[in-house]
Amino acid sequence: MIQRIQSIYMLLVVLLSGVLPLVLPLWKDNKGIEFFAKQDVLITVAFYSIAALAFLAIMLFKQRKNQFVVNRLNMIFNLFLLGFFVYRSLNLSGEALVSEKGIGMLIPVFSIVFLVLANRAIKKDEDLVKSVDRLR
Numbered sequence: 001m002i003q004r005i006q007s008i009y010m011l012l013v014v015l016l017s018g019v020l021p022l023v024l025p026l027w028k029d030n031k032g033i034e035f036f037a038k039q040d041v042l043i044t045v046a047f048y049s050i051a052a053l054a055f056l057a058i059m060l061f062k063q064r065k066n067q068f069v070v071n072r073l074n075m076i077f078n079l080f081l082l083g084f085f086v087y088r089s090l091n092l093s094g095e096a097l098v099s100e101k102g103i104g105m106l107i108p109v110f111s112i113v114f115l116v117l118a119n120r121a122i123k124k125d126e127d128l129v130k131s132v133d134r135l136r
Contacts, residue, residue, distance in 0.1 A: 007058050017048070017051040022036065024104035037104065053077065064126050065126070068126075071119050082112075
């Protein structure tokens with residue numbers, strides 16, 4: 001349920017990936033124009049799919065093993081999105097498009113950290129259930 005710490009971590013991922021990309025700029029171009037996630041459909045879909053996977057993981061609270069797997073899949077998606085941002089910001093020569101990196105590029109990093117913390121808590125719960133089952 002929502003009172004478990006891993007649910008709080010995953011809810012933070014939902015908020016990070018669902019709300020912040022629309023508010024925080026991802027980067028500024030050489031003209032000083034800020035680029036938001038809502039200006040590119042693929043980036044928006046990537047952020048919303050990450051938020052949807054985190055929400056799905058919250059709803060799988062009775063199936064801890066599946067919750068763990070969904071979080072791992074979500075971490076992989078976050079790594080791909082982070083890799084795209086790094087590629088986008090470093091591969092352009094002469095700062096043709098990306099002049100200044102925005103705080104929005106760090107959203108996948110924070111999401112990965114919260115997903116790792118959630119997986120640790122899920123593992124701890126699973127170990128606790130297994131230890132109690134041994135005593136029966």
